[in-house]
Amino acid sequence: xxxxxxxxxxxxxxxxxxxxxxRHGRVKLELPVLADNxxxxxxxxxxxxxxxxxxxxxxxxxISERNPERQMAVFHFGPRSGAAEVTSRVRLAGSQTxxxxxxxxxxxxxxxxxxxxxxxxxxxxxx
Amino acid sequence: xxxxxxxxxxxxxxxxxxxxxxxQHPMETGYRLAxxxxxxxxxxxxxxxxxxxxxxxFRAEMSPGIAANPFLEFPIVAAESGELEFTWxxxxxxxxxxxxxISVAG
Numbered sequence: 001x002x003x004x005x006x007x008x009x010x011x012x013x014x015x016x017x018x019x020x021x022x023r024h025g026r027v028k029l030e031l032p033v034l035a036d037n038x039x040x041x042x043x044x045x046x047x048x049x050x051x052x053x054x055x056x057x058x059x060x061x062x063i064s065e066r067n068p069e070r071q072m073a074v075f076h077f078g079p080r081s082g083a084a085e086v087t088s089r090v091r092l093a094g095s096q097t098x099x100x101x102x103x104x105x106x107x108x109x110x111x112x113x114x115x116x117x118x119x120x121x122x123x124x125x126x127x
Numbered sequence: 128x129x130x131x132x133x134x135x136x137x138x139x140x141x142x143x144x145x146x147x148x149x150x151q152h153p154m155e156t157g158y159r160l161a162x163x164x165x166x167x168x169x170x171x172x173x174x175x176x177x178x179x180x181x182x183x184x185f186r187a188e189m190s191p192g193i194a195a196n197p198f199l200e201f202p203i204v205a206a207e208s209g210e211l212e213f214t215w216x217x218x219x220x221x222x223x224x225x226x227x228x229i230s231v232a233g
């Protein structure tokens with residue numbers, strides 16, 4: 001694929017346009033190794049950042065491998081957050097690897113993944 | 128749609144405090160069948176915004192990948208006394224709003 005064609009293709013997924021620059025580190029995604037029930041799995045994302053006006057985390061994306069809706073959530077932060085972390089409970093349609101991608105104010109992207117073994121899947125799939 | 132909000136009773140100026148929020152919402156995935164065999168239409172809270180004295184400090188865009196009765200815990204900097212306002216809207220267009228006073232010392 002020509003570079004121009006590739007860029008046009010990536011343009012369809014604006015958030016992935018610079019996917020090749022996503023680096024491992026700075027992000028910590030905490031999920032249980034084993035979840036009995038996929039309907040409610042505790043999840044915590046922490047990102048290392050000074051959270052100042054000049055250098056802060058803009059957003060954190062939570063991506064699922066198997067859920068019908070791949071993008072599970074986007075959490076927006078700012079300098080008034082003081083810290084970049086969020087705790088929630090997620091639904092998982094089966095055992096899978098969940099990925100958290102953080103986007104910084106300087107445009108750099110960082111990620112972390114966690115694999116979860118789900119005993120009873122959430123009914124988010126038609127199967 | 129009601130929400131339960133927990134923040135520290137009092138915070139020092141500049142302190143990072145944790146806001147805990149639980150919204151009562153079924154977060155219907157669209158795949159669940161009602162007892163009569165008909166699919167329950169998808170209905171999830173898509174967007175939830177937290178404003179601190181009118182300024183947006185946190186926002187969550189959600190999907191069926193978030194468990195029913197969505198729970199969120201996130202930090203904010205206690206800047207001044209005032210009010211935290213939470214607003215959200217679901218696929219049915221139903222809007223919810225909750226407020227919590229915040230008192231900051233020093």
